Amino acid sequence: MKAGAIMAMVRAGYPLYLQLRSWLMKKIESGEWPEGTMIPTEHELIELHGVSRTTVRQAVQDLVGTGNLVRQQGRGTFVARKESLSTSSPLYGFFEEFDLLGRRATVASADLSLVRADATVAAHLHLPQDTVVVRIFRLVHEGSNPVFYDESFLPEAAHPLLAGRDVRQLQIYRALEQHGVSISAGEQTITAQAADGTDAALLCIAPGQPVLRIERTTRDGTGRPVEYACAHYRAESYEYRVRLARRTEPVD
Numbered sequence: 730m731k732a733g734a735i736m737a738m739v740r741a742g743y744p745l746y747l748q749l750r751s752w753l754m755k756k757i758e759s760g761e762w763p764e765g766t767m768i769p770t771e772h773e774l775i776e777l778h779g780v781s782r783t784t785v786r787q788a789v790q791d792l793v794g795t796g797n798l799v800r801q802q803g804r805g806t807f808v809a810r811k812e813s814l815s816t817s818s819p820l821y822g823f824f825e826e827f828d829l830l831g832r833r834a835t836v837a838s839a840d841l842s843l844v845r846a847d848a849t850v851a852a853h854l855h856l857p858q859d860t861v862v863v864r865i866f867r868l869v870h871e872g873s874n875p876v877f878y879d880e881s882f883l884p885e886a887a888h889p890l891l892a893g894r895d896v897r898q899l900q901i902y903r904a905l906e907q908h909g910v911s912i913s914a915g916e917q918t919i920t921a922q923a924a925d926g927t928d929a930a931l932l933c934i935a936p937g938q939p940v941l942r943i944e945r946t947t948r949d950g951t952g953r954p955v956e957y958a959c960a961h962y963r964a965e966s967y968e969y970r971v972r973l974a975r976r977t978e979p980v981d
Contacts, residue, residue: 749788839896853957879960917945939964
């Protein structure tokens with residue numbers, strides 16, 4: 730990519746740091762920068778693409794966080810070796826996971842609406858606070874028992890792709906992919922917390938009982954966020970398994 734090409738991508742509407750992140754990832758994924766390659770310095774990236782120091786640092790930090798780059802104190806930033814990459818799992822929607830496990834889940838209640846993004850939603854979608862976004866709410870039962878509810882937030886541009894569909898049957902990722910949106914990667918965190926009033930009412934449990942909170946941000950092939958979602962599960966209804974392997978290291 731020629732010098733200044735990142736700036737040419739501005740018309741696509743992506744924040745500058747996501748454009749730079751995408752350029753860095755193309756260098757890595759194409760093999761142009763093999764494992765162990767030192768990437769251009771911060772100053773070189775600023776000069777090459779005409780962007781700010783903050784933009785460079787945010788783009789590089791994102792790729793350090795995902796394990797694609799590693800920093801070495803006093804030396805520079807390098808393309809991570811494969812054994813350094815974090816283990817990843819296939820990316821499925823919350824409802825898709827139940828289908829794959831053969832669990833007979835049904836959506837008891839659902840709603841699709843346009844709302845103003847609060848500070849949390851805006852931060853995850855990289856949008857200004859109070860920007861109009863799509864909100865999808867679902868309450869999911871297994872048999873007659875509620876097992877989880879989730880809220881998904883997407884940029885307003887997704888509204889024409891989803892409006893008019895049966896929200897109870899909607900599988901968000903598949904719907905977006907049918908319209909050419911590439912669902913590439915995501916990050917999620919799982920935490921335990923005590924049920925608040927909303928959890929108690931929707932999940933039919935007592936306030937203070939344990940629930941699992943799963944927070945997820947999903948990105949397209951450029952690294953741009955396409956969905957921020959948060960799900961709350963009854964603790965006994967969700968099990969997360971990870972296969973582990975011990976890596977043997979030479980002993981000095």
